[in-house]
Amino acid sequence: MPEPWAAQEVVGAVLPDGRFRSNLAQIAESLASNGGSSYSVACGHGGRQSARRLFHNEATSAEGLLLGHVEQTAARCVSQSGDHTGVRDRGNLVLCIQDTTILDYTAHRSKTGLGPICTAYSSRGLLAHSVLAMSTDGLPLGVLHLELWAREVLAPGEQPGKKTRRRRDLTDKESAKWEKGLRAVEAALPASQSVLLIQDREADAFDLLAERRRSRTHLLIRAAHLSRCVNPDLELTTPAKGQAKLPSVLWVLEQTPIAGKMVVEVGRKPSQPAREAHLQLQFCPVRVPPPKIPDTTLMRSRPAQPITLIRAVEIDAPQGVEPICWVLISTMPVTTVEEAQQMVRYYALRWTIERLHFTLKSGCLNVERIQIDDGHALKNALAVYYLVAWRILYLTHLARTKPDAPAECVLQPIEQQVLQAAAKRPVVTVADALREIARLAGYEHYANAPPPGVKRVWQGLRILETLTLGWELAQKRPLM
Numbered sequence: 001m002p003e004p005w006a007a008q009e010v011v012g013a014v015l016p017d018g019r020f021r022s023n024l025a026q027i028a029e030s031l032a033s034n035g036g037s038s039y040s041v042a043c044g045h046g047g048r049q050s051a052r053r054l055f056h057n058e059a060t061s062a063e064g065l066l067l068g069h070v071e072q073t074a075a076r077c078v079s080q081s082g083d084h085t086g087v088r089d090r091g092n093l094v095l096c097i098q099d100t101t102i103l104d105y106t107a108h109r110s111k112t113g114l115g116p117i118c119t120a121y122s123s124r125g126l127l128a129h130s131v132l133a134m135s136t137d138g139l140p141l142g143v144l145h146l147e148l149w150a151r152e153v154l155a156p157g158e159q160p161g162k163k164t165r166r167r168r169d170l171t172d173k174e175s176a177k178w179e180k181g182l183r184a185v186e187a188a189l190p191a192s193q194s195v196l197l198i199q200d201r202e203a204d205a206f207d208l209l210a211e212r213r214r215s216r217t218h219l220l221i222r223a224a225h226l227s228r229c230v231n232p233d234l235e236l237t238t239p240a241k242g243q244a245k246l247p248s249v250l251w252v253l254e255q256t257p258i259a260g261k262m263v264v265e266v267g268r269k270p271s272q273p274a275r276e277a278h279l280q281l282q283f284c285p286v287r288v289p290p291p292k293i294p295d296t297t298l299m300r301s302r303p304a305q306p307i308t309l310i311r312a313v314e315i316d317a318p319q320g321v322e323p324i325c326w327v328l329i330s331t332m333p334v335t336t337v338e339e340a341q342q343m344v345r346y347y348a349l350r351w352t353i354e355r356l357h358f359t360l361k362s363g364c365l366n367v368e369r370i371q372i373d374d375g376h377a378l379k380n381a382l383a384v385y386y387l388v389a390w391r392i393l394y395l396t397h398l399a400r401t402k403p404d405a406p407a408e409c410v411l412q413p414i415e416q417q418v419l420q421a422a423a424k425r426p427v428v429t430v431a432d433a434l435r436e437i438a439r440l441a442g443y444e445h446y447a448n449a450p451p452p453g454v455k456r457v458w459q460g461l462r463i464l465e466t467l468t469l470g471w472e473l474a475q476k477r478p479l480m
Contacts, residue, residue, distance in 0.1 A: 004029060004412065009387060012071040014064030016057045023050040024065065024384070031365070031388045032458075033465040039370050039381070055377035062148055062383035069387050073133050073142025074188045080135045093194040095134040095346055096144060097353045098181045098203065101360075103128055103382070104368055113375015115150030126150055126379070129177040130386065131185055131197075132353045139401040140352060140393045143386050145184035147177060148379045178203045179211050186214055196220055196332060198350050204329065206291055209305045218332035220347055223309070226250040226327060230286040231304060246289070249327065253311045256282040260337040262312075264344060266324070267351035274450075277324050279312040283340040285333075308334040312344045352393070355454060359389040364458045395434060396457050403431035410434070415464060418471045437464055 006028040010021055027047055034042035043051055054060055077094045102117045104125045117125040131145040151174075178199060185195060194216045199208075201224035208219065229246035260281050267274055287304040307329050314324035328347055334340050360367045367385050372378045395410055402409075407416055407427050420427045423436040435445055438452030441459035452460075 005391060006032070006387075009069045009072050009391075010065075012068030014061070014067050015054070016059040020050075020054050023047075023054060027051050027054075028384055028388055028391075031385065032391050033461055037462075038366075039372070051381070052377070055372070055380040056374060058376070060380050062146060062379045065380055065383040066143065066146055066387065069142055069390075070144055070188050073144055074190075076141040077133050077189055077193060080139070080141065093136055093196060094141070094189070095136060095196050095198055095349060096181075096185050097132045097134065097198045097350050098129070098178060099132075099200065099350075099353045099357070100127055100129045100177065100202070101357045102126075103361075108371075108373075110373045111375065111378065112373060113150055113378070115153055117151070121154075126382075127174075128382065128386075129181065130353070130356070131181045132356055132390070133185075134349060134352060135401070136346070137401045138349050138352065139397050140356070140390060142394075143390050144188050145181050146383060146386055147180060148382060150375070175202075175205060175207065178205075178208045182208070182211060182213065182217070186217060192216070194218075196346060198347060200350065206288065206302075206305070209288060209307065209329070209331070210290070210302045213331075218330070220332070220343060221329045222347065223249060223327040223329050228288065230288055230309075232284065232286050249286075249309060252284055252286060253282055253309060253327065256284040256309075256311075258282055259340060261315075262341045262344060264312075264348045266348065267354070272321060275318065275321075277314045278316055279314055279324065279344065281310065281312055281337065281340050281344065283308055283310045283334050285309075305331070307331055310334065310340050310343055352397075356386075356389055356393055359392050359454050359458075360385060362455070364392060364454060365389060392454055392458050392461075395437075395461075396452070396454050399431045399434035400451050403429060405430040407433040414471065415468055418468050419464060421471075422467060437461060440464060440467075 004025065006025040007022075010024045010028065013021065013024060015021060015024065027043055027050065030044065030047055031042050040048055078092070080092065080094070102125055104117060104123070105111050105114055106117075106122065106124050108124070111124070114124040114126060117123045117127070126148055127150070129147045130143055133141040133144050135141060182197060185197065189195060191214055196218050198220045199222070201222045203221050204224040208221070226249045228249050230249055230252060231246055232252050258280050262279050262281060263276050264279060265274065266277050285306065285308050287306050289304045290302045310328040310330060312324065312326045312328070317323035326344065326347060328343060330343050332343070334343060359365060365385055365388065367382060370378065370381060372381055398405070398410065407429055409430055410433050411419065411427070416427055416433070419433065419436050422440065427433050427436055434452060434457060435443070437460035438456040439445060439460070440463040441456045443452045443456045443460070
């Protein structure tokens with residue numbers, strides 16, 4: 001009988017006492033199976049007491065609790081094959097998506113260890129920066145890094161020192177989170193692993209581009225500074241006469257011919273359904289010189305960074321929808337239209353980490369309603385919630401990326417028996433299992449039905465757990 005998923009994910013966790021290991025696995029299983037319930041209800045009385053002893057222990061850390069999961073994620077990254085159709089072989093490439101989300105606990109006045117999350121003085125919460133590893137076909141492989149912190153509480157009327165921010169050392173800046181994520185990924189994965197770190201516009205800074213990386217580690221960043229000066233590697237039309245400085249990113253792209261077209265899937269948003277977008281592509285290699293910051297010699301000493309600019313502009317966008325216009329920065333060489341198209345497809349997968357945040361904050365897990373007042377214990381609990389959110393997301397995507405895998409990949413034998421009995425049909429593959437789990441929660445399957453989403457899957461898991469408990473009780477002989 002295969003080991004339950006949570007027990008596998010916590011094997012390498014660093015705990016104050018080894019006896020906590022089974023407790024940690026049970027807490028994760030309970031939270032996954034009882035999504036939508038409060039923390040206390042999900043864990044139950046015994047589980048809540050075990051969690052309190054573990055999470056409040058000074059020797060417990062969020063990093064230690066996730067270490068076993070990070071090791072399992074790294075193993076999945078190494079074993080997954082990658083998809084390189086249409087591009088030259090780049091090894092077993094793994095996508096690592098970095099992003100930050102805000103956890104709002106303003107209404108929880110008794111919580112300690114919080115800091116401001118916006119300009120409002122009364123706001124309180126935590127910031128969570130994570131790295132989600134994915135296969136190139138979009139399967140979430142796990143969380144490779146999680147950093148939780150609270151900003152410094154300022155006195156009423158006090159303003160942070162924005163004027164000196166650019167002159168501060170990198171380690172003193174909040175933006176150092178991108179470099180920390182990079183370092184964590186390289187520490188978790190072997191040097192032979194090809195990695196593409198994907199970031200949104202907030203990460204568009206020369207600090208990250210110039211950060212030392214392994215030869216197989218590359219960056220894909222959505223550009224935020226289109227007026228940044230760059231040095232084109234190709235001969236383009238000469239800028240306006242008398243223009244001494246280097247041309248901008250926007251000017252270079254305007255001179256670059258259209259190289260091709262493609263179609264990408266765009267994830268759904270609160271006000272928009274998922275859709276297909278038709279894009280036209282341009283790409284051009286350039287070099288980014290270090291910024292000129294007064295009284296700072298560190299930046300000037302760094303060499304110009306070679307990158308490829310890729311612009312994807314949507315044509316014939318649906319009425320009422322803002323057309324896509326992505327300008328991407330790639331440190332991985334892009335020399336063909338097929339490689340440019342693949343980079344755009346990789347960036348389009350960035351929405352997956354937004355679904356991770358949705359799973360955490362929505363009715364699935366409700367992490368912003370956790371009734372834990374101690375800041376240290378809260379961070380430890382959040383680490384376990386990230387593990388659970390990944391599990392729910394993994395199950396949802398597994399049916400889309402590996403539909404023909406055996407159902408045993410996601411179900412225990414007794415769960416498979418119960419699900420087959422409830423569905424009154426064989427449950428053989430992962431696609432069968434996820435479809436029938438979602439059906440328990442009201443998902444309607446028909447010929448052109450979209451695959452079940454996160455919400456239906458976790459609702460179905462709750463129902464399946466209840467059915468499995470009833471099945472187990474029915475198999476037992478009554479006491480005489």
